[in-house]
Amino acid sequence: MDSKVLSTGIPHKDLPINYIRPESDRPRLSEVVVSADIPIIDLSSADRPHIIRQVGDACRTHGFFQVVNHGVAAESTEGMLEIAREFFHLPLDVKLKFYSDDPSKTMRLSTSFNVKKETVHNWRDYLRLHCYPLEKFVQDWPCVPSSFKEVVSKYCKEARELGFRILELISESLGLEKKYIEKALGEQEQHMAVNYYPPCPQPELTYGLPGHTDPNAITILLQGQVSGLQVLLGDKWVAVNPVTNAFVVNIGDQIQALSNGRYKSVWHRACVNSEKERISVASFLCPENCATISPVTQDGSTPIYRDFTYAEYYKKFWSRNLDQEHCLELFKNQA
Ligand code: OGA
Ligand code: NI
Numbered sequence: 001m002d003s004k005v006l007s008t009g010i011p012h013k014d015l016p017i018n019y020i021r022p023e024s025d026r027p028r029l030s031e032v033v034v035s036a037d038i039p040i041i042d043l044s045s046a047d048r049p050h051i052i053r054q055v056g057d058a059c060r061t062h063g064f065f066q067v068v069n070h071g072v073a074a075e076s077t078e079g080m081l082e083i084a085r086e087f088f089h090l091p092l093d094v095k096l097k098f099y100s101d102d103p104s105k106t107m108r109l110s111t112s113f114n115v116k117k118e119t120v121h122n123w124r125d126y127l128r129l130h131c132y133p134l135e136k137f138v139q140d141w142p143c144v145p146s147s148f149k150e151v152v153s154k155y156c157k158e159a160r161e162l163g164f165r166i167l168e169l170i171s172e173s174l175g176l177e178k179k180y181i182e183k184a185l186g187e188q189e190q191h192m193a194v195n196y197y198p199p200c201p202q203p204e205l206t207y208g209l210p211g212h213t214d215p216n217a218i219t220i221l222l223q224g225q226v227s228g229l230q231v232l233l234g235d236k237w238v239a240v241n242p243v244t245n246a247f248v249v250n251i252g253d254q255i256q257a258l259s260n261g262r263y264k265s266v267w268h269r270a271c272v273n274s275e276k277e278r279i280s281v282a283s284f285l286c287p288e289n290c291a292t293i294s295p296v297t298q299d300g301s302t303p304i305y306r307d308f309t310y311a312e313y314y315k316k317f318w319s320r321n322l323d324q325e326h327c328l329e330l331f332k333n334q335a
Pocket of ligand 1: 193195209214221223228229268269270280281282
């Protein structure tokens with residue numbers, strides 16, 4: 001390929017050879033379950049114990065749920081998706097000023113997943129931003145389109161607030177005090193991945209993102225109207241169809257560890273299509289680097305995982321490729 005990113009402004013006629021997955025590792029799109037229900041939770045319900053039960057059930061059975069009536073204005077989410085679209089439609093030379101393939105950078109445009117580690121690439125460009133504390137990072141963010149910083153800052157604050165509300169519900173659903181997880185994770189970082197999946201000439205042969213689990217605590221995903229996200233339930237890939245004005249929430253590896261395996265950080269992936277570009281915005285809440293993640297055991301059960309710091313975990317995560325075993329497996333206590 002002659003460009004570092006896929007979003008060149010020129011449609012792709014062919015899938016380059018270094019995006020083609022081996023036969024045994026293709027999405028098999030015709031086998032994806034498109035009609036299953038991912039739990040939808042109405043956060044405006046007055047029955048809080050009911051919401052808590054729904055959250056607990058979803059975390060145990062799916063590791064994923066969607067929230068509606070979540071209090072984030074449609075103006076914010078639509079503004080975020082629109083600015084993301086405008087960003088990826090900027091001229092190539094403007095965008096490339098932000099390009100880096102170094103995962104330690106706190107602001108970068110990149111492509112695929114971890115270009116220096118992987119052998120097969122993924123049909124995705126992404127802009128990765130650190131977002132908390134905002135004052136520390138916002139000055140390094142792109143200043144194009146001109147309202148980028150303003151729109152994205154507003155969105156980030158609202159996503160963070162929603163994330164904390166959800167962590168309270170998760171704490172309570174585990175029988176813990178409302179603020180337990182918030183306290184255990186310390187001053188949480190917030191990272192954002194603005195994902196851009198261009199139309200792909202051969203979606204059957206590649207991924208936008210291959211199956212992975214998220215290494216952080218929880219992820220709040222805003223997806224536009226185009227399908228592509230799928231979760232592995234049992235041995236079936238199940239589509240998470242877009243629901244208007246909903247966020248998709250998923251449990252990351254840290255909540256799986258903290259819950260001592262009761263809640264699942266499930267495998268998920270993004271597939272692409274030949275017709276439409278797809279945009280998604282993932283907000284990751286991440287424990288403070290020095291926070292020690294320690295499984296909460298119940299009724300005298302033994303901890304499945306050893307204690308570790310988030311810094312240790314994150315380093316391990318980025319030293320690997322995406323489609324390997326669950327990173328948490330490497331932190332298990334000896335049986
Ligand atoms: C992610 C992710 C899914 C999507 O960014 O970690 O899983 O639909 N994204 O873009
Ligand atoms: Ni993910």
